[in-house]
Amino acid sequence: MPRVSICIPTYNSERFLATTLESLAAQTRKPDEVLISDNASTDATCAIVRRYRDKGILSIRLIEQTQNVGAINNWNNLLSEAQGELVALYHSDDLYAPEMISDVSLPSRMTPRSVCWAPWGT
Numbered sequence: 001m002p003r004v005s006i007c008i009p010t011y012n013s014e015r016f017l018a019t020t021l022e023s024l025a026a027q028t029r030k031p032d033e034v035l036i037s038d039n040a041s042t043d044a045t046c047a048i049v050r051r052y053r054d055k056g057i058l059s060i061r062l063i064e065q066t067q068n069v070g071a072i073n074n075w076n077n078l079l080s081e082a083q084g085e086l087v088a089l090y091h092s093d094d095l096y097a098p099e100m101i102s103d104v105s106l107p108s109r110m111t112p113r114s115v116c117w118a119p120w121g122t
Contacts, residue, residue: 001105004031004032004033004101004105005031005034005087005088006090007081008035008037008089008090009074009075009089010036010037010045011038011039011040011041011045011074013093014044014045016093018048019095021060023094024058026098027099028098028099029101033060034058036062039070040065040067046062046064063078063081
């Protein structure tokens with residue numbers, strides 16, 4: 001199975017982030033790593049990430065920006081830090097079906113030219 005990195009950029013994401021992390025924790029195939037790059041939030045975003053990291057259900061690495069670097073630089077930072085063969089850029093306010101990671105990480109879905117595959121819709 002390929003290693004899967006889930007990358008989540010955050011900025012003042014306290015309202016929905018816990019629900020997003022719960023949906024990742026409920027995956028039938030857990031990601032190998034969850035990278036969260038916080039773009040200098042002024043709310044409780046980082047505290048929420050630390051709480052989930054400390055639970056040990058997901059392998060979470062928090063990258064805290066000391067100043068706002070902009071959305072694109074925050075995304076690029078995540079992509080450069082990801083160690084998986086499959087890398088997904090998720091949003092801090094999204095929910096994912098429990099089979100999302102297992103479905104997209106099937107070897108039959110990948111080819112040497114694969115860049116991205118994800119179902120759209122409900």
